[in-house]
Amino acid sequence: MDFFSNLIIGLSVALEPTNLLYCFIGVFVGTLVGVLPGIGPVGTMAILLPVTFGLSPTSGIIMLAGIYYGAMYGGSTTSILINLPGEAASVVTTLDGYQMALQGRAGPALGIAAFGSLIAGTLGVIGLQAIAPPLVSVALRFGPPEYFSLMILGLIILTYLAQKSMPKALMMAAVGVLLGTIGLDAINGMPRFTFDIPEFLDGVGLVPLAMGLFGISEVLLNLEKTISREIYDTSLKSLLPTLKDWTQSIWAILRGTVVGFCIGALPGPGTSVSSFVSYALEKRVSKHPEKFGHGAIEGVAGPESANNSATAGAMVPLLTMGIPGSLAAAMLLGALMIHGITPGPMLVKQHPDLFWGVIASMYIGNIMLLIINLPLIAIWVRLLRVPYAIFFPMILLLCLIGSYTLNNSTVDVSLMLFFGVVGYLMRKFEYEAAPLVLAFVLTPIMENALRQSLILSSGSFSIFLLRPISSGCLILAGFLLLTSVFPIARKKKARDGKRAG
Amino acid sequence: MKADRASSMVWMAVGLLSIYGSFQLGLGTLGEPGSGFLSFLAGSFICLMALIVFIQSFLQGKGFQVKISTLWKGIRWYRSALVGLLLLVYILVLEWIGFLLTTFLIVLAMVKGVERLSWGKALLISISASAVCYLVFDKLLKAALPRGLLGF
Numbered sequence: 001m002d003f004f005s006n007l008i009i010g011l012s013v014a015l016e017p018t019n020l021l022y023c024f025i026g027v028f029v030g031t032l033v034g035v036l037p038g039i040g041p042v043g044t045m046a047i048l049l050p051v052t053f054g055l056s057p058t059s060g061i062i063m064l065a066g067i068y069y070g071a072m073y074g075g076s077t078t079s080i081l082i083n084l085p086g087e088a089a090s091v092v093t094t095l096d097g098y099q100m101a102l103q104g105r106a107g108p109a110l111g112i113a114a115f116g117s118l119i120a121g122t123l124g125v126i127g128l129q130a131i132a133p134p135l136v137s138v139a140l141r142f143g144p145p146e147y148f149s150l151m152i153l154g155l156i157i158l159t160y161l162a163q164k165s166m167p168k169a170l171m172m173a174a175v176g177v178l179l180g181t182i183g184l185d186a187i188n189g190m191p192r193f194t195f196d197i198p199e200f201l202d203g204v205g206l207v208p209l210a211m212g213l214f215g216i217s218e219v220l221l222n223l224e225k226t227i228s229r230e231i232y233d234t235s236l237k238s239l240l241p242t243l244k245d246w247t248q249s250i251w252a253i254l255r256g257t258v259v260g261f262c263i264g265a266l267p268g269p270g271t272s273v274s275s276f277v278s279y280a281l282e283k284r285v286s287k288h289p290e291k292f293g294h295g296a297i298e299g300v301a302g303p304e305s306a307n308n309s310a311t312a313g314a315m316v317p318l319l320t321m322g323i324p325g326s327l328a329a330a331m332l333l334g335a336l337m338i339h340g341i342t343p344g345p346m347l348v349k350q351h352p353d354l355f356w357g358v359i360a361s362m363y364i365g366n367i368m369l370l371i372i373n374l375p376l377i378a379i380w381v382r383l384l385r386v387p388y389a390i391f392f393p394m395i396l397l398l399c400l401i402g403s404y405t406l407n408n409s410t411v412d413v414s415l416m417l418f419f420g421v422v423g424y425l426m427r428k429f430e431y432e433a434a435p436l437v438l439a440f441v442l443t444p445i446m447e448n449a450l451r452q453s454l455i456l457s458s459g460s461f462s463i464f465l466l467r468p469i470s471s472g473c474l475i476l477a478g479f480l481l482l483t484s485v486f487p488i489a490r491k492k493k494a495r496d497g498k499r500a501g
Numbered sequence: 502m503k504a505d506r507a508s509s510m511v512w513m514a515v516g517l518l519s520i521y522g523s524f525q526l527g528l529g530t531l532g533e534p535g536s537g538f539l540s541f542l543a544g545s546f547i548c549l550m551a552l553i554v555f556i557q558s559f560l561q562g563k564g565f566q567v568k569i570s571t572l573w574k575g576i577r578w579y580r581s582a583l584v585g586l587l588l589l590v591y592i593l594v595l596e597w598i599g600f601l602l603t604t605f606l607i608v609l610a611m612v613k614g615v616e617r618l619s620w621g622k623a624l625l626i627s628i629s630a631s632a633v634c635y636l637v638f639d640k641l642l643k644a645a646l647p648r649g650l651l652g653f
Binding site for chain 2: 219417
């Protein structure tokens with residue numbers, strides 16, 4: 001009964017004309033950045049974050065969430081048609097999607113990706129709606145030690161999944177914490193690392209940081225490369241998958257939905273991991289694994305469903321506990337905090353309209369995405385022909401204007417450029433920005449939780465180990481840290497052995 | 502110099518500076534942590550991880566190490582350097598010259614200087630980009646963009 005009454009509350013908010021408009025803008029922009037390689041959903045959310053300042057928090061979050069899940073739809077288009085993933089979560093779709101396009105089956109590939117995304121997105125939101133209330137009641141029993149340990153676990157999982165080096169990822173998380181301490185100390189009002197710059201008293205802004213690390217640095221790196229886009233010239237006769245396509249894909253879609261939702265709900269992994277796990281699962285359960293990589297429709301349906309339901313899954317820890325499960329969720333958390341809303345278990349009680357409105361908007365957004373993506377596919381393909389020479393100045397301009405209008409000061413613009421150059425160098429030297437930003441966003445909450453815990457225990461760190469949930473999180477974090485050390489040793493041994501051989 | 506070795510030294514310096522700054526702020530006690538407590542922990546952790554990366558750079562075989570010079574080899578690095586420089590100039594002159602003119606000049610410099618488009622295309626892109634941004638942000642969204650010497 002609660003399920004439906006909450007849905008009605010949410011729909012009454014999401015169906016307001018303003019919220020419908022911002023939901024549409026969000027999913028439209030999301031599809032656009034998903035289609036266009038060169039800027040991802042996180043960079044776009046950072047660019048559009050200042051736009052939300054003039055909106056109600058609900059409309060702002062609805063729009064930003066729309067960008068997040070909209071990018072998952074758009075990402076499949078470039079993966080299938082030009083073998084170039086628009087964003088990380090669609091990398092795996094290139095394997096079979098592009099092969100299907102080469103075999104003249106681009107239409108069904110795009111169709112199953114869109115329908116799979118719709119089904120998974122909708123089921124994911126149903127899962128979110130069902131799981132959120134019981135989780136909120138659990139989270140209400142959490143104290144500062146539990147929150148601190150849970151955030152540590154989230155950061156460790158994110159660094160554990162670092163593609164390059166775990167020590168580097170951990171270092172970046174610590175740099176994020178350090179940046180998060182800049183500004184006035186919330187407890188005693190003492191300025192920290194402000195270098196007598198008044199703008200630093202409020203701390204480093206999330207917008208210049210994220211715009212620099214994900215927007216500016218991305219453009220600088222792309223300018224160095226020669227981007228050639230060979231668009232597969234196919235006549236998209238029918239985007240509707242045949243009955244045979246459906247029978248081959250439906251279980252892949254449902255499995256992808258479950259896998260994506262569960263992985264998305266974990267703090268750390270995010271959408272790209274979910275699509276890879278789904279692909280591996282489909283290949284394993286398939287009666288014809290040899291077809292994978294040669295145009296198997298399940299290889300498109302599973303991962304595309306998984307990355308969509310993962311976006312709904314990522315909302316679970318964010319909305320119920322105030323802990324972002326991914327970088328994009330961290331941007332949503334930052335947006336909520338900018339609007340003066342503290343995410344966490346009290347969110348549903350204090351702001352039910354926002355909580356249920358955002359969830360309900362995701363149902364509507366998923367339907368909008370199907371309408372935007374399938375009939376308008378030709379427009380998206382045409383957009384890919386616009387040269388990067390036109391796109392990059394526009395991306396830079398949006399970053400410049402967005403950061404300037406934060407405080408009408410060039411300090412934020414300078415900060416953005418500084419982080420842009422730092423982000424560029426970090427990518428060159430293989431340091432990942434994701435742990436840095438996630439840690440930066442979590443630091444104010446984490447610091448409060450740490451200090452409150454130590455005050456509660458009169459300075460004893462044992463409080464983190466004596467409480468079962470907190471100790472469970474820390475033990476798991478420690479276990480992950482240990483297992484990340486041993487594979488390095490094994491890999492090194494294997495490499496040395498190989499070279500000796 | 503090896504890329505990891507050099508970068509770890511930079512991060513080590515960042516960590517040490519933050520430890521120094523944290524001591525200045527005051528670490529407090531465990532029962533009542535001070536303003537510099539968390540930054541001290543973060544700085545110490547940065548130093549520890551930087552040390553690990555530094556040591557790893559000696560333990561890894563030659564084939565697994567990248568030299569700094571190779572990071573910019575065979576790519577058009579001058580394009581990103583030029584854009585970075587243009588952005589810096591933009592920040593320096595924005596409030597002095599004003600949004601519209603600065604934006605027009607900077608976009609023109611990017612599409613002409615970096616992308617080597619024809620004068621016609623470059624002018625078209627820079628005029629339309631600056632005009633659209635001005636109309637949308639200044640007139641429509643009422644963002645207070647800097648007017649500068651010329652008053653627009």
